[in-house]
Amino acid sequence: MPMLELIATATFGLEAVVKRELMHIGYTPQSVSDGKVTFEADERAIPRANLWLRSADRVLLKMGEFPAGSFDDLFEHTRALPWSEWIPLDGSFPVTGKSIKSKLSSVPTCQAIVKKAVVENLKRRYRMERFPETGPSFPIQVALLNDTATLTIDTSGTALHKRGYRHGAVEAPLKETLAAAMIELSYWNRGRVLVDPLCGSGTIPIEAAMIGRNIAPGSGRRFAAESWPSLTQGSWKEARMEAYQSIDQEARVRIIASDIDSGAVRRACENARQAGVGGCIEFSATPLHRIEMKEDFGVVITNPPYGERIGEGTEVKKLYRQMGRIFRANLTWSVYILSPEERFEKLYGAKADRKRKLFNGSIKVNYYQFYGPRPPTHVLR
Ligand SMILES: C[S@@+](CC[C@H](N)C(=O)[O-])C[C@H]1O[C@@H](n2cnc3c(N)ncnc32)[C@H](O)[C@@H]1O
Secondary structure (H helix, E strand, C coil): CCCEEEEEECCCCCHHHHHHHHHHCCCCEEEEECCEEEEEECCCHHHHHHHHCCCCCEEEEEEEEEECCCHHHHHHHHHCCCHHHCCCCCCECCEEEEEECCCCCCHHHHHHHHHHHHHHHHHHHHCCCCCCCCCCECCEEEEEECCEEEEEEECCCCCCCCCCCCCCCCCCCCCHHHHHHHHHCCCCCCCCCEEECCCCCCHHHHHHHHHHCCCCCCCCCCCHHHHCCCCCCCHHHHHHHHHHHHCCCCCCCCEEEEECCHHHHHHHHHHHHHHCCHHHEEEEECCHHHCCCCCCCCEEEECCCCCCCCCCHHHHHHHHHHHHHHHHCCCCCEEEEEECCCCHHHHHCCCCCEEEEEEECCEEEEEEEECCCCCCHHHCC
8 A cells, every 4th residue: 555644733732642642553753843743654544543543633644745935836736736546526625724934925815726726636637627526525724834835635524632422511621632631641540540520521531531441532423534435445444443342341440530510520421421431430529628539549630720710810729729738648649730820839839740831722731740659560550
């Protein structure tokens, strides 16, 4: 099978996590740059990467990259790319674009030029003047950076954080991709109890349970490339079968999730059931000060409220202090907290062992990591 160049896109700060995930499913990343991890693989990687990547936003098929200092360059180079190898006669191919530090700064004009160039390419191949665009979708993106154009087709369609299990959410739910990354950045493994005492719609516990049971995060949804006739028949079926057979139903996973809001807990329970991990998570409506951390070497991973609304600031600060008092008393536990509060460590009462800059949507946050002692080997499964 010929090799393809694929790009797994990621939110700022998560590129290294996505790189590790790719290696875990057998691919060798070629390069890692802001927001993207590029790798080469045959077409079987399209279903596999979409099904298995937990922290990536999308999987893009790279069609070409070239210098584009003028609209003529953009048109000619785009027209020369092998679009008809992928797009069938009835395929629809919407074009989106972005331009950073480039002479071709008008994104709508770049989009129109790329659309025209792709149409010209397909006209030659199919000997048709007009294309109905009623068939499968091939979302094209033209990305200009420092006068270089990168042309891609999006194989994912809907972004990968939409796993399909979350129907009920609280006011500020985490993206599933960020929740998965928070877990992967911790030292949690399924031999240790994981607690999210501010679980909201349950995103962190559900993603952890899926990791614990080795459930492919994309197994409950569909992807754009699933209806591409250009992919070998059976490649999706094969990848879905592999995902199904990889599930470790017997794995003992201990995850405890609670929230003060009983409505949120009900929604979290339903989301977990939808994700097929209802049985792995103990849910309860419990305020933070009543949680129990009985076992040793447990891991707290949580995303507290940020206090962004007027009047909430004092309550949130109180909560951060309370978190410090409760968590710090459990000396063998490791604690991971996502917060935009710059004075978080002061309020919590301890300096983090590591602080990682991330983005929760457009909000700049820090992932505060407080490492407990290393558990004895029987806990490290
Ligand atoms: C930012 S939300 C968590 C969102 C969650 N990670 C998700 O993806 O849906 C913060 C949660 O903390 C809960 N909360 C606030 N104060 C609490 C307290 N004292 N005890 C327990 N939960 C609390 C809120 O009800 C809310 O659901």
